[in-house]
Amino acid sequence: MSGNPPPRPAKGRGAVGNTEGRFAVTTRESEHDGWHDDDPGPPDVRTVVSEERARSVISRNRSPDLPFDRSVNAYRGCEHGCSYCFARPSHAYLDLSPGLDFETRLFAKTNVADVLRGELAKPGYACAPIAMGTNTDPYQPIERRYRLTRAIIEVLADCGHPFTLLTKNALVERDLDLLEPLARRKLVSVALSVTTLDNRLSAKLEPRASAPHRRLQAIRRLSEAGIPTGVMFAPVIPAVNDAEMEAVLAAAREAGASTAGMVLLRLPHEVAPIFQDWLEAHLPERAGHVMSLVRQARGGRDYDASFGQRQTGTGEWARLAGQRFDLATRKLGYATRRESRLDCGQFIAPRKPGPQGELF
Structure with a gap:
């Protein structure tokens, strides 16, 4: 048994440590040397952003669980630091940790708008809604500096291409000037993920996302501007936020x-x-109970990636959660989410930039 003290989270970060990725060849382990009795606490972990040039930006999927077949992510890694983020394992492909590295070692695709324009201009491209916010949040804090999500929206607006946005950040309000006219043309819908109304729990679960009340304010502002706006109660965590x-x-x-x-x-x-x-x-006092309920909803495992089950789970607990959701949404008068309501008929492929530019 190690003599190390139990890990403590770094301020403003979600992951407690830097878990090795599944492709790592070597592993690292810290050890208390016994020279100092005082616990120095967690390290000061700062955000580092690397700029990269992407070769392609439209990612496609054939998942029957998802209401879209293509997405664009301007960033790799996400500073929001949600401990439960299912996108964390993607950092293992970069030889980085899905733990703290995922929320502190970020990558910005600085040419994302130009590459997207080129892909939309390819012969034979068939228009369907593009989803943003499927892997990393398009409005995470570094978007204030890089403005790549805004640049993507401008490209899509120029060619009449429909898209959806999913975020946990009220920064989406910044782009109301673009989103409002696009909503009138049925080219955009937005959803805010609201996991809890408890500020203290939110600060632990998703430390650098907007506070719950700010997300609700963003929903109100978007809705009042005529933008179709939804809410995602995700993830549902047994005995934590359910x-x-x-x-x-x-x-x-x-x-x-x-x-x-x-x-x-x-x-x-x-x-x-x-x-x-x-x-x-x-939440040490209920950690075992939480994981017991998670496994009850996942066939006795931590996770089941099977199509048709990975979003909703199985078993009695998952069934009751689904029934509660269905009952609540019916009582409250929510509509069904359908990305197909967006209009794909306005799309006009952008022209590829020529080597000599344009005269007029």
Whole structure:
């Protein structure tokens, strides 16, 4: 048994440590040398952003669980630091940790708008809504500096291409000037993920995302501007935030949300130990109970990636959660989420930039 003190979370960060990725060849382990009795506490972990040039930016999927078949992500890694983020394992492909590295070692695709324009201009491109916010948040804090999400929206607006936005950050309000006219043309819909109404829990679960009340304010501002706006109660975490489901849905509906969705906690690959470390650091008294309920909803495992089950889970607990959600959304008058309501008929492929530029 190690003599190390239990891990403590760094201020403003979600992951407790830097778990090795599944492709790592070597592993590192810190050891208390016994020279100092005082616990120095967690390290001061700063955000480092690397700029990169992408070769392609439209990612495609064939998942029957998803209402879209293509997405664009301007960033890799996400500073919001959600301990449960199912996208964390993607950092393992960069030989970085899905733990603290995922929320502190970020990558900005500085040419994303130009590459997107080129891909939309390819012969034979068939228009369908592009989703943003599927892997990393398009409005995470570094968007204030890089403005890449705004640049993507400008490209899509220029060619009449429909798209959706999913975020946990009220920074989306910044782009109301672009989103409002696009909404009138049925080219955009937005959803805010609201996990809890408890500021203290939110600060632990998703430390650098907007506070719950600011997300509700963003829903209100977007809705009042005529932008189709929804709420995602995601993830649903047993014995952590599931009791708030009806309250969150009611608060979002009162703020103007017209659609709602839910997703059960997903713990693929390295996310399971990262989330369990988070439980031990923040909710040690119920960590075992939480994971017991998670496994009941995942066929006895930490996670089941099977299509048709990975979003909703199985078993009695998952069934009851789904019933609660269906009942609440019906009572509150939510509509069904359908990305097909966006208009794909306005798309006009952009012209590829010529080597000599344009005269007029």
